[in-house]
Structures are given as structure tokens and as C-alpha cells.
Amino acid sequence: xxxxxxxxxxxxxxxxxxxxxxxxxxxxxxxxxxxxxxxxxxxxxxxxxxxxxxxxxxxxxxxxxxxxxxxxxxxxxxxxxxxxxxxxxxxxxxxxxxxxxxxxxxxxxxxxxxxxxxxxxxxxxxxxxxxxxxxxxxxxxxxxxxxxxxxxxxxxxxxxxxxxxxxxxxxxxxxxxxxxxxxxxxxxxxxxxxxxxxxxxxxxxxxxxxxxxxxxxxxxxxxxxxxxxxxxxxxxxxxxxxxxxxxxxxxxxxxxxxxxxxxxxxxxxxxxxxxxxxxxxxxxxxxxxxxxxxxxxxxxxxxxxxxxxxxxxxxxxxxxxxxxxxxxxxxxxxxxxxxxxxxxxxxxxxxxxxxxxxxxxxxxxxxxxxxxxxxxxxxxxxxxxxxxxxxxxxxxxxxxxxxxxxxxxxxxxxxxxxxxxxxxxxxxxxxxxxxxxxxxxxxxxxxxxxxxxxxxxxxxxxxxxxxxxxxxxxxxxxxxxxxxxxxxxxxxxxxxxxxxxxxxxxxxxxxxxxxxxxxxxxxxxxxxxxxxxxxxxxxxxxxxxxxxxxxxxxxxxxxxxxxxxxxxxxxxxxxxxxxxxxxxxxxxxxxxxxxxxxxxx
Amino acid sequence: xxxxxxxxxxxxxxxxxxxxxxxxxxxxxxxxxxxxxxxxxxxxxxxxxxxxxxxxxxxxxxxxxxxxxxxxxxxxxxxxxxxxxxxxxxxxxxxxxxxxxxxxxxxxxxxxxxxxxxxxxxxxxxxxxxxxxxxxxxxxxxxxxxxxxxxxxxxxxxxxxx
Numbered sequence: 001x002x003x004x005x006x007x008x009x010x011x012x013x014x015x016x017x018x019x020x021x022x023x024x025x026x027x028x029x030x031x032x033x034x035x036x037x038x039x040x041x042x043x044x045x046x047x048x049x050x051x052x053x054x055x056x057x058x059x060x061x062x063x064x065x066x067x068x069x070x071x072x073x074x075x076x077x078x079x080x081x082x083x084x085x086x087x088x089x090x091x092x093x094x095x096x097x098x099x100x101x102x103x104x105x106x107x108x109x110x111x112x113x114x115x116x117x118x119x120x121x122x123x124x125x126x127x128x129x130x131x132x133x134x135x136x137x138x139x140x141x142x143x144x145x146x147x148x149x150x151x152x153x154x155x156x157x158x159x160x161x162x163x164x165x166x167x168x169x170x171x172x173x174x175x176x177x178x179x180x181x182x183x184x185x186x187x188x189x190x191x192x193x194x195x196x197x198x199x200x201x202x203x204x205x206x207x208x209x210x211x212x213x214x215x216x217x218x219x220x221x222x223x224x225x226x227x228x229x230x231x232x233x234x235x236x237x238x239x240x241x242x243x244x245x246x247x248x249x250x251x252x253x254x255x256x257x258x259x260x261x262x263x264x265x266x267x268x269x270x271x272x273x274x275x276x277x278x279x280x281x282x283x284x285x286x287x288x289x290x291x292x293x294x295x296x297x298x299x300x301x302x303x304x305x306x307x308x309x310x311x312x313x314x315x316x317x318x319x320x321x322x323x324x325x326x327x328x329x330x331x332x333x334x335x336x337x338x339x340x341x342x343x344x345x346x347x348x349x350x351x352x353x354x355x356x357x358x359x360x361x362x363x364x365x366x367x368x369x370x371x372x373x374x375x376x377x378x379x380x381x382x383x384x385x386x387x388x389x390x391x392x393x394x395x396x397x398x399x400x401x402x403x404x405x406x407x408x409x410x411x412x413x414x415x416x417x418x419x420x421x422x423x424x425x426x427x428x429x430x431x432x433x434x435x436x437x438x439x440x441x442x443x444x445x446x447x448x449x450x451x452x453x454x455x456x457x458x459x460x461x462x463x464x465x466x467x468x469x470x471x472x473x474x475x476x477x478x479x480x481x482x483x484x485x486x487x488x489x490x491x492x493x494x495x496x497x498x499x500x501x502x503x504x505x506x507x508x509x510x511x512x513x514x515x516x517x518x519x520x521x522x523x524x525x526x527x528x529x530x531x532x533x534x535x536x537x538x539x540x541x542x543x544x545x546x547x548x549x550x551x552x553x554x555x556x557x558x559x560x561x562x563x564x565x566x567x568x569x570x571x572x573x574x575x576x577x578x579x580x581x582x583x584x585x586x587x588x589x590x591x592x593x594x595x596x597x598x599x600x601x
Numbered sequence: 602x603x604x605x606x607x608x609x610x611x612x613x614x615x616x617x618x619x620x621x622x623x624x625x626x627x628x629x630x631x632x633x634x635x636x637x638x639x640x641x642x643x644x645x646x647x648x649x650x651x652x653x654x655x656x657x658x659x660x661x662x663x664x665x666x667x668x669x670x671x672x673x674x675x676x677x678x679x680x681x682x683x684x685x686x687x688x689x690x691x692x693x694x695x696x697x698x699x700x701x702x703x704x705x706x707x708x709x710x711x712x713x714x715x716x717x718x719x720x721x722x723x724x725x726x727x728x729x730x731x732x733x734x735x736x737x738x739x740x741x742x743x744x745x746x747x748x749x750x751x752x753x754x755x756x757x758x759x760x761x762x763x
Contacts, residue, residue, distance in 0.1 A: 074705070076673065094706065119701055123710035127663055128674050194663065281659075404741070440741065442655065447760060452715035458658040460667060460741060560673030565666045589673055 027137050027181050028266060030084065035542035037083040040133040040178040041420060042498075042539075044264040045328035048422035049499045050540045054547035055598060056502030060516045060525045063596045066548060067107055068531075071591035073097065076535055076556015078418070079133030079178055080496065081593065082141070083541040083550075084155070089136075090593055093556070094122060094129035094146045100158060103543045111158030117147045121169040124195065124451065127558040130176050130535075132261075132418070137181030138206045144175040144188050150204060152186070162209035166190060166202060171450050173197045180262040182271060182301040185212055189258025189273065193321065196253035196279040196454035201262075201297070203304060213304030217256025217275040217292055218242045224292060225304045231358060232309050233386045245289040253448050254286075255279030256293035260323030260418055264301065265339070268356055271301045272328070272341060276321035281412075282443035282456030283397040289314040294322040296343060296351070298358060308358030313347050314387060317396040318372060318441060319412035319457070320347035325420040328355055331428055333479050342478040344421055344432050346414025349376065349388070352478045360386055364481030366474065367415040367434055369464040372408055396441045396457070404442040404458075411439035411461040413492065413558060420537060421476075424499035427519050429484055430476040431505045433493035437567065438464050462567045470567065473497075473507055473515075475522060485522035491583060494559040495551070496537025508534025508551050510559055511586040514594065530594045533587040535559055546597055554591035555583070613683040615690075619734050627752040629723060636687040637723045639731035644743050646731070648752065651745035653728025656721040660712075668739040669732040675707065682726075682733035690726050694718065720759035 030038040034051040042048045055063065071077065075093035082089045086104040091097070098113040122129055125146060135142040140152040140161055148167035151160060166188055167173030172195020179188040185203040192199065198219060203212040215225035219242055230237050246254060257276040264271045275297065278290035294313040299306050313320050327342045341355035348370030352362035363376035372394035377384045392398055394408045413435045421432040439461045446456035463470050471489035476482070495508030503519045510533040516526040533555030540549045555564075566582035621630035621640045628648045630640040640647040657669065664675040671677025682690070697711035712718035718725070731737040 119699060119706060119708050120710070122706060122708040123664070123697070129706075444655065444659070445760075446659075446717045449715050449717075452710075452712070453660050453663070453717070455659045455663070455717075458655040460658060556673045561662075561664065561666055561675075562672075564672045565668065565670030565677070567667070584673075 036085065037081070037539050037541050038136050039180070040079060040082070040135065041261055041263070041325065044266065046261060046263040046325045046420065047327060047329070047499070048420060048497060048537070049424050051501045052540055052542055052547045053500065053502040055500065055504060055549065057504050057518050057525060059598055060502070060504050062598055063516065063526050063528070063549070064599055065528065066595045066597040068595065069101070069107065069593040071097065071099070071554070071593065073554070073591045074589040075554070075591070076128040076130045076560050077552040077554030077591045078130040078535050078557055080537040080539040080552055081550060082134050082136055083539070084136060086543065087155070089134050089141055091131055091134050091143060092591055093131050094125070096131055096143060096145045098134065098141065098143055098153065098158070100155070113153055113158045115145055115149070115151070117145060118169070121147045121174060124169050124172050125174045125176065125191070127561055128556045130557050132176060133178035135179040135181050135186065137186065142179045142181065142186050144177060144179050146175055148173055148175040148190065150179065150186065150188055150209070152209060164204055164209040164211070167192070167197070171195070171197060172452070177259045178261065180264065181206065182264050185301060187262050187271060187301070189260070189262070191257050191259040193255040193257035193276045193279060194453055194455055195451065196255060196448050197257065198252055198254055199257040199275065201258050201273060201299070203301065215299060215304045215306065217258065217295070218246065218251040218254040218290070224306070225299070226306045230306045230308065232311070234357065234359060237309065242291045245291040247287050250286050253279055253454065254290060254293065257321070258323065261325040261420060263326045263328055265328055265355060268339070269300060269302070270298045270307055270355070272296065272298055272326035272355065274322035274324060274326065274343065276323045277316050277319045280446050280454050280456035281319050282401065282446060283315060283317040284401050284443060285445060285456065290316065294320065296322065296326065296341070296353070298355065310353065310358050310360065310386065312345050312349070312351065312388070315397065317390070318408060320345065320414055322346065324416060324418060327421060327423050327430065329423050329425070329478070331479055333361060340478065342423070342430060344416045346410070346417065347372070347388070348410045348415035350476055350478065350481055352481065362478065362481040366432060366476055366483065367410065367436060367472065369409045369436065369438065370415060396443050401444050402442065404440050406440045407438055407465070408441055409438040409464055410435060411437040412441070412459055413437055413461065413562060417494065417558065419494050419535070420496040422497040422499040422505065424505070424519055426501060426503070428477070429519070430478055431497040431499055431507070432474050432476050433495055433497055433507055434472045434474055435492040436463060436467065436469060436471050437461050437492065461562060470563070473517070487517065487522050487524070491563060492559055494535040494557065498538035498540055498549070500540060506538040506549060508536065508538060508553070510534065510555065510563065510583055512553055514538070514551050514596070528596070531592045532590045533560070533583065549596045550593060552591065552593050555587050555589060614730070614734060615682055615685040616687045616730070619730055619736070627755060628746055628749045629727070637727050639727050639736055641731060641736045646737060646742040646745050647727070648746045648748050649724050649727040650731050650737060651742045652721065652748070653724035653726070654742055656718070656724055657728055660718050661725065669729050675709070678729050679732045682729050687726060691722055694722055694725070716760050720756060
């Protein structure tokens, strides 16, 4: 079957039109209509930018709530709804309900899907039972359930068209990420980095649900899908590029989970995503670079074969997952137009690469407090080209097992987690929700048991010394690697941003505010406190000639776990007072979609 | 049931009076009922409290939040131990627990087969008992008694079994 499909792609366009390739054109075209929101990140480039400008920096202050919708689920609500024509599709955390809502008929529920899932999957989901959203293609809505079942639902009726099992929760594999439809395939990653899974990106046939290809994050070449043309920083990766960087069979429980977002460039025919931390969190137990964990992957969506890879954090010592979104933009650097990929990593560095070749152009700290590295070696002739210089004071590997390394910034939450940033072609700036948190980290020996947590480090988190705010919302110039403006937030900003042609940028806060700021200056223009803390992503759409802005609230996720009680104050025993506010004093559980618009006049 | 009268003093501790009365050969302190307990002297703690702090902040805090304070996802164990006995604690950690209703879907996994947890049940209990009785605050214990040979021998044999 796979050979047949591959042959079809090499054939004529006419042959393609018969197969699922039409789904590609469909989603690509639909994503260019600003009235809809058909891809989790807004478009294939993951810009989270909308051309809608009815709501703009002049009038956004008059925004008001148009309607609300309770999801009936209490857990952390990540992601956001899809909007296609008059229909809106809202997903929830476990039990992973999907509601299809008719926006032109009093927001009536047209159909509802609720799978039966074994509740034993709940505790295998590190850090809450979140789900980051749905995908659309070929008349179907795709959902990656907690138990790793990928389901295809008829968009009109909610009827199950097919389902496929993407992993085994018994081994700690779970589903939290949003799929992405590319041409005739549905791409989906897997969670379980804290359970020692061998993580992968998998492509399913959009019509049948059969596996087309599966590329692992670590393992033999035929499992990670690299060939003699695959490069890292311009050079071929060579044979056994992953195996050589693990001791023995450790790659089999090596992690590198793929629970973040996927981007796609139709012209270059490449998909982009990041792999997460190597398992365990104890670096002493897994000597080597642990490739290709912590890596930006560029793969051919038809075959899965990697064109290039770039490992950001070789031999991770801090849980700096590399899964955050890859934002594709076309900008001019040094007088030359470049096809760029920009990525804000958990490790606190903002990377800009050439997305065709994987050439590293910029790697700079997007939080000035980042202190584990003095920066990335940008000298192409250096033997350590492309590697971050790890400072001894922050090296948990150097300190060794049973030694507590203090004051590492960022914390394991990263300077930014999965909450996606936005990019506006109008300002050529990235709008980045960030965490401003540091940690103590003490690795120790652990043993692996299938389906059980495989962590191996003790950590405690707190704001950077002398500061009491735990987050910033920043504007970033990806060409130079510089912060343009930065707004302090009391808590980590854990909500995906939205940039619009109206010169407005939206984001949510953990206390529950939806905020609108001026795209050029960062000046706050509007805020409204929704029923619960926001870890969802802001979305916009147009219906009946009116622009709406929608966001899921419902506190939870790792933010809800780490911050509910407030961070640990390392000096509490000495009687110091700081701004270690408990999130639980500001908000409580509960999933609600809040939709905003301008008043009638 | 919530308050257990002990020696005339009402204490909110599922296992009764937490006062340490004797120490066994592994360095573990016991209360008068023979349940594991903590021994805190100012800034210094016993080995079990320290070890429990470390194990808690590896395997438990990802659901139960920092310092036993709970989260949006799982209850505050600092409070749970006010009503939960040592035996119940061991049972829940080893076998897990489900609380599924129309309003809540809380599931704790069984850790009986996970040596990273199962070999440190007493350590976790002692640390959380200290937290529950406010004998130890949110900070990481600084000074602590050393790990002794008998403890190390037990630990090695427990971890080695798997």
C-alpha cells in the first residue's frame, strides 16, 4: 500500500486528484480564508496570525463577551476550537469530548462525540489530562485521544469513520497533541517522555487510518528514517547517528516525546516538529548526546525521511523538551530574502534557521535570566559548531547524582512551554508567552518499570533572584534575536498568542484574563477575566460579517500543578517575603469557551 | 475520626501522636504506636524526612504539586495525612485509587511495582507526616542525619530486586 502511494506521488497531478491529495489543496485553500480557523495554529506556517481587522487597536477597548459555552469538563483546557464556515468544533481534556456547534443557529450543539476510555490512562498522563486540539481534512475531524486512539469523525454527523491505535498507555504512551493533516495523511506525535517511551511521529492514511510511515526520535537508521542525504548543520549525519550517542539499548526507553506542534511548508514539501527530553531526567544514567532527542526535525511528509535535523540541547541535564512550535516566516536577513524557521525552546534560546537547509542563523536568549549556557557556538569551523556552551555552575551532570544544583534558569518548565507564539508579517515580530522561573535540580538513580514514571530528579522552582513575577509576554525580532518589548506578568503566560491585521495581539493569563495589547508597543488595550485560568490558545474567526475572538479557559496542565500552591520560596526559612503567589488564590477549575466581539454599533 | 485524641492532646494526624520515641537500626524514627515518624531539630532532619523530600519531588510532585500542597490535578497530601493512617497510606500508594464520578475523574496509579516509589514508602510517609504536622516547611531540608549502612543495605536489596 505504501509503495502504491509513493508511486502515486511521483506520478501526474491528475492521478493525485483521484487520491487523498485533494485534501491537501482543500486544507491549504481553507487556511487562506481568514474567516475560518481550520488548522490548530491558524495556518501551516503556525503563525497564529489572522488577516481579520474589524477588531483593531483603536476599538479593541470596547470588546465585550458575545457568548460563552461550558465544556462540562474540569481539567486543564489547552488548545482552541476549529472554525469551518458556520461550524465550530470544540474539544476537551479527558474524556476528550468533541462538540460541533452551529454558529448560525444560536450556537446549538449539532453533534457530540464522547469516547469510552479506560480511566487508567489518567495517571499515566504526566501533568494533567490535557488535549491540544483537533485537525480537519477530507470532511473529517481528527482527534488524538488520551489512550492514543486517533479517531476520524465525519465533520457533518460526528460518526466514526475510522480509528487507529497510535501507542500503548500500558507503557506510558499517551495522546495529548493536536494532529496535522498534510495532503493525504494525518500526522500525530506521542507523549510519555517521563515514562521512558521510544517516541515517534506517525503518518496515517487519511482515508483508511493505515500507518504510512513512522519516524522514531531515537534508534537505528531505519527506525528514525534518515538516509545518506540527511544533514545536521550542513553535514551528513552519517550511519547510526542516533545509536552511537546512547549507551547500549538505552535508546529503547529514550523518550524524545513528540507532543508539541507540527508545521508544514507546501513548497519545500517538509514538515517540522521538535522532539522532547531524553529519559530519564538523571543525565548521569544516560551518557552521550542522546540523539535525536531535543531536536528540530525536518521530514518529507510523504515518506517520513528526514532532510535535516538540529539538536538544540545535546545530553539534556534539565528537562528542556524541544517540542515547542516551529514558526515559518519569509524575511530578509543581511539583504537576502530567507525562508526561515523560528523556534522558542524550553532551554530559553530563540532559534532562527534556514528551513530549507537547517542552517543555524540566530540563537539568542529570549529571557535575559537564562544562565545554564553562555550561548551557542556560531563558528562554522569550530568542532563544537551549533552546540550550546554549558556552564559548570548549572551542569547537573558535572555535579552528579545526589548533588543539588541551585539557581538554574530556566526551570524545567522552560522559558517557554507548549503555549504557541504568534508571528505578524505586518510588524515582522514574534509574540511570545514566556515563563520566568528558575530551579534547583538534583538527579539520582532510578530504575525503569514499563508504564511507571521514570523521572530520576528532584526539583523545586521559584522566580529568578530578586524578582517576584513569574512570566513575561514579549515581542521578539527573529532576524536579530532581540527582545523588542516585554510585559511583566505575575504568573507564567501559558496561553497561545494570536496576532491580527488590526495591530492587536491577544493572549490569556493564568489568573484568567484575556488581554489585548498593541502589536507595535505592547501597550495593554483591553482585559477581561474569564471564568478560570487560561492555558488555551486564542483564536479568531468571522461569522455573519462580524469578527469574533475565542478562547478556552480552564486552569490545569503543568502550570496548574506547579503554580497552584505557589512556588517554593527558597529563603522562606529565613523569613524573607516575596511574590510567591498561589494561583489557587485567583482561580479554580472549569472549562469554558468565551467568545468576544465588538458591540453592534 | 478526624481528630484522634492522644495523650490528652488533639492532633490532626491519621496515625495519632507523631512524637518520635525510638529509632530503629536503619535510622528510622518511630512513634509510640510503632508508626514511622519524623525527627526535626531546628534546621536539621532525620534521614527519612530528607530522603522522602527528594523522592516526593521526583515521583509525586508532578501530580500532587510542590511540597505536598496539592494542585489543580491531585489533592494536597499535606492535608490528606491529617486523616489517613500509615496503613491506609501504604495501601493507596501500593494499589492506587480511583475516584470517578460525573464531577470528578481522579485516578492514582498503583506504585507497588515501581521500585523508585515502593522502596521509599516510609521515606515518603515520614516526609509528608512532617509536612502535615507543620514540623517541616516548604524548604528543602538543609542539614540531615546521614544514610546509615543498614538503610543502604535495605535500599540496595529493594532496588536490586527489579
